[in-house]
Amino acid sequence: MFHLTILCSLLSLFLLPPANLAAVSDDEFLKLPLLRKSPLPSPTQALALDTRRLHFLSLRRKPIPFVKSPVVSGASSGSGQYFVDLRIGQPPQSLHLIADTGSDLVWVKCSACRNCSLHSPATVFFPRHSSTFSPTHCYDPLCRLVPEPVRAPKCNHTRIHSTCHYEYAYADGSLTSGLFATETTTLKTSSGREAYLKSVAFGCGFRISGQSVSGASFNGAHGVMGLGRGPISFASQLGRRFGNKFSYCLMDYTLSPPPTSYLIIGDGDGGGGVRSKLLFTPLLTNPFSPTFYYIRLKSVSVNGAKLRIHPSVWEIDGSGNGGTVVDSGTTLAFLADPAYRLVVATVRRRIRLPIAAELTPGFDLCVNVSGVSKPEKLMPRLKFEFAGGAVFVPPPRNYFIETEEHVQCLAIQSVNQKVGFSVMGNLMQQGFVFEFDRDRSRLGFSPRGCALP
Ligand SMILES: *[C@@H]1O[C@H](CO)[C@@H](O)[C@H](O)[C@H]1NC(C)=O
Ligand SMILES: *[C@@H]1O[C@H](CO)[C@@H](O)[C@H](O)[C@H]1NC(C)=O
Ligand SMILES: *[C@@H]1O[C@H](CO)[C@@H](O)[C@H](O)[C@H]1NC(C)=O
Numbered sequence: 001m002f003h004l005t006i007l008c009s010l011l012s013l014f015l016l017p018p019a020n021l022a023a024v025s026d027d028e029f030l031k032l033p034l035l036r037k038s039p040l041p042s043p044t045q046a047l048a049l050d051t052r053r054l055h056f057l058s059l060r061r062k063p064i065p066f067v068k069s070p071v072v073s074g075a076s077s078g079s080g081q082y083f084v085d086l087r088i089g090q091p092p093q094s095l096h097l098i099a100d101t102g103s104d105l106v107w108v109k110c111s112a113c114r115n116c117s118l119h120s121p122a123t124v125f126f127p128r129h130s131s132t133f134s135p136t137h138c139y140d141p142l143c144r145l146v147p148e149p150v151r152a153p154k155c156n157h158t159r160i161h162s163t164c165h166y167e168y169a170y171a172d173g174s175l176t177s178g179l180f181a182t183e184t185t186t187l188k189t190s191s192g193r194e195a196y197l198k199s200v201a202f203g204c205g206f207r208i209s210g211q212s213v214s215g216a217s218f219n220g221a222h223g224v225m226g227l228g229r230g231p232i233s234f235a236s237q238l239g240r241r242f243g244n245k246f247s248y249c250l251m252d253y254t255l256s257p258p259p260t261s262y263l264i265i266g267d268g269d270g271g272g273g274v275r276s277k278l279l280f281t282p283l284l285t286n287p288f289s290p291t292f293y294y295i296r297l298k299s300v301s302v303n304g305a306k307l308r309i310h311p312s313v314w315e316i317d318g319s320g321n322g323g324t325v326v327d328s329g330t331t332l333a334f335l336a337d338p339a340y341r342l343v344v345a346t347v348r349r350r351i352r353l354p355i356a357a358e359l360t361p362g363f364d365l366c367v368n369v370s371g372v373s374k375p376e377k378l379m380p381r382l383k384f385e386f387a388g389g390a391v392f393v394p395p396p397r398n399y400f401i402e403t404e405e406h407v408q409c410l411a412i413q414s415v416n417q418k419v420g421f422s423v424m425g426n427l428m429q430q431g432f433v434f435e436f437d438r439d440r441s442r443l444g445f446s447p448r449g450c451a452l453p
Helices: 043-060 141-145 236-241 337-349
Strands: 030-036 082-088 093-100 106-109 165-171 175-188 194-209 222-225 244-247 261-265 278-281 297-302 325-326 335-337 366-368 382-386 400-404 407-410 412-415 422-424 433-437 444-445
Touching: 093 106, 141 175, 165 297, 175 337, 194 236, 236 244, 236 261, 236 297, 244 400, 297 337, 335 337, 337 407
Parallel strands: 093 222, 106 194, 325 422, 335 412
Antiparallel strands: 030 082, 030 261, 082 093, 082 175, 106 222, 165 175, 175 194, 244 261, 244 433, 278 444, 297 382, 335 422, 366 407, 400 407, 433 444
């Protein structure tokens, strides 16, 4: 999911007090169950709808200088998202958040009601029911880390109750606004103990609008857990205590019941084991989009044959456009248009399945799998080569999705790299461990390791 990054000098990390944690030993890390929303309401329909919307918006979008998003968050399709539970407040209130590496802000829907016993089970956060809720003062340096609303009240230093108002917008114009605050969160560490993390900065959202973050399309989420690279993200705040890396495994969305995997913050591998067998590629930074985890895609192969794509197609250009982002909050994959067209043409030539009589709207290549018991075997294999020599070979189910009965479509979309960037969305990441090693600025991945506890 993409937050509109405005070119502004990002305040340095030290402005944010490190989240304060009671009683955790040094070798512990955090483990949060990661789930596809269950039960799954016809994922294929939702994905198809989502894609249509993405397509529409990307065509409509005008290039705006320094705003980096031609594509829309996968949040527009609730079923295309992965969720984590966050227990926030004292006593803890448990809320479902979308795990999103493509944005920074952690926010939850908030309600100002005083006696909220009628609202159970909770679908919003009730600050008045928490003894530890603490709104940030507008003069607090922390407040400068969140975008302020266009018509924010002027900050009065001397008034005690001048709260920090924020307004955070996503690529499709969806937004959340409210009070920027701090709260205690309750987390389980790897040893099974409860840890209370004090002063986690988050947005208490009182106004929420737009398709990505409201209505049915949000699909039961109560907010977003931004895991991006900016100082206010959950990964940044907790990384200062647990080790500045996180990893996850997104399980196959077609499995039923949906298996649970974990978002791990800290060094979940203890330096050994399966995760040491990861392949690594450097994480790149783009000063125009400090939130995103960029990697350098070098080539794409179909059935072992490297496509002739000019290297400039993958580059981040002088104004910050182009490049490739790893985003858990976007469902489908996006490729720079020249590469996209070549991939579609080559896959079409190599696929040993009949082309569907009718395309699912929003997709350029669909096949008819009626009567075929193992269509995967007849689909060409894509291979992505990243900088540093790491090679990513996803199974076909990561890039072909069933959009209608007996119809599967190539789940990749085109993006104009002159105004946007390529994206490895969550579908493409399925079944692999991904580790975002922020200190060493590298992304690790492996097809093994998802079965680990
Ligand atoms: C809240 O509502 C419940 C049930 O309606 C009532 O029993 C309780 O006294 C109320 N508490 C406050 C503080 O108003
Ligand atoms: C700021 O708040 C103080 C205390 O409430 C008040 O006396 C003062 O007039 C306010 N200043 C402005 C510019 O509103
Ligand atoms: C798929 O193929 C079957 C049998 O060959 C045919 O009956 C059906 O209409 C086809 N569906 C599409 C969408 O092409």
